[in-house]
Amino acid sequence: xxxxxxxxxxKQLICIGMVLIVLAPIVLTLFAAFKTKGDMVKTSxxxxxxxxxxxxxxxxxxxxxKYLVIGFKNTGIILVVSIxxxxxxxxxxxxxxxRFQFRFKGVIMALFFLGMLIPSFVTExxxxxIINGIGLYNTLGAPIIIYVASDLMQLYIYRQFISTLxxxxxxxxxxxxxxxxxxxxxxxxxxxxxxTATVVIIKAITIINDMYVPYLYMPKNKLRTLTTxxxxxxxxxxxxxxxxxxxxxxxxxxxxxxxxxxxxxILAGVAAGAVKE
Numbered sequence: 626x627x628x629x630x631x632x633x634x635x636k637q638l639i640c641i642g643m644v645l646i647v648l649a650p651i652v653l654t655l656f657a658a659f660k661t662k663g664d665m666v667k668t669s670x671x672x673x674x675x676x677x678x679x680x681x682x683x684x685x686x687x688x689x690x691k692y693l694v695i696g697f698k699n700t701g702i703i704l705v706v707s708i709x710x711x712x713x714x715x716x717x718x719x720x721x722x723x724r725f726q727f728r729f730k731g732v733i734m735a736l737f738f739l740g741m742l743i744p745s746f747v748t749e750x751x752x753x754x755i756i757n758g759i760g761l762y763n764t765l766g767a768p769i770i771i772y773v774a775s776d777l778m779q780l781y782i783y784r785q786f787i788s789t790l791x792x793x794x795x796x797x798x799x800x801x802x803x804x805x806x807x808x809x810x811x812x813x814x815x816x817x818x819x820x821t822a823t824v825v826i827i828k829a830i831t832i833i834n835d836m837y838v839p840y841l842y843m844p845k846n847k848l849r850t851l852t853t854x855x856x857x858x859x860x861x862x863x864x865x866x867x868x869x870x871x872x873x874x875x876x877x878x879x880x881x882x883x884x885x886x887x888x889x890x891i892l893a894g895v896a897a898g899a900v901k902e
Contacts, residue, residue, distance in 0.1 A: 651877075657870035658683050665867055683871035687858070693875070695847060696854035700833060702765055703850065707772040708828050711779050712821055719783030720809055724795060741777045756842060767842035768850075772832055779824040786820040787813065826887045830880050851876045 653670050659681070664674040673679065687693065722734060745752075752771070761767045790813070798808045836852035843850070849857065855876045859869050 654870045654873050657867050658874050660867050662865070662867060683868045684875065686868055687872045687875055690854075690858065692846065692849050692854050692857070693851075696849050696851040699765060699839075699843075699848060700850045703768050703772070703839075704829055704832050707769050707832060708825055710769075710773045711776075711828055712824060714773065715779035715783050715824065716814060716817055716821070717809070719780055719787055720813055722780075723784050723787040724792075737777055737780060740775075741781070745775060753841070761842075763843055763845050763848065765843070765848065768832075768835075768838045771838055771842070772828070776828075776831070778827065782820050782824055783817060786817060790816060822887065826883060829883055833880050833883075851879075 656670065656673050657665065659679045660668065660674050661678060661680055661682075664678055668674050722730065752775075756762055756767050756770065761770060794812055795808055798812055799805075803811070833851060836850075836856060839848070839850040839853045840856065843853070855872055858872050
């Protein structure tokens with residue numbers, strides 16, 4: 626009994642330690658965002674300055690930067706268009722692969738999963754040449770094409786979910802005179818709502834946090850996203866750690882809010898196709 630109690634205490638201490646490791650950088654950044662340049666030197670990073678010296682000027686300066694608005698706009702456009710096509714292509718492809726039998730189906734599925742296994746940096750040179758060759762370099766179309774075509778995670782989620790739906794639904798709809806398109810649009814697609822919520826949330830967080838693709842494929846100032854805005858802002862604010870901290874908090878808010886409000890859908894959607902009834 627005593628051994629079990631000690632084991633539980635050890636597990637709790639490990640969990641607390643992991644939470645502190647994750648939260649500590651966020652808390653330090655948040656505290657720094659409310660400090661003046663003098664307080665950054667005088668006060669401990671682990672403490673807020675006295676209430677009388679807490680300032681919101683750092684947030685005002687960041688919010689007043691014109692490129693922040695451009696970053697929100699470009700990120701929003703890329704996010705909406707990419708997720709729309711990810712959902713459409715993902716649901717249609719998963720439905721075809723899961724419900725239909727045709728020649729070379731195994732080969733096609735193997736190629737899809739092979740694409741998931743190959744690291745993106747291995748094919749970066751070829752991908753860059755393709756994007757440049759079709760005239761999408763330095764346009765919003767470049768990251769949209771990459772986010773839609775290169776990440777096949779949604780295909781796995783949708784296939785797992787569709788595999789739990791009884792085939793009798795399809796047969797009943799077809800016997801009632803429904804076409805395959807009608808079957809997909811009226812029955813399958815609405816039932817995929819939990820999986821779609823999961824795909825939307827994971828994709829949104831991934832796209833918002835990605836800096837590599839926008840930085841490489843959209844170097845123009847007018848094409849900055851939230852992450853490339855923050856990177857350029859960091860270069861412009863050398864030594865002004867408190868303003869950089871405020872910028873990090875502002876850029877971080879969308880993903881944090883998305884995760885807080887919709888985290889239950891992430892687990893529910895991923896696990897939905899884990900067990901067949």
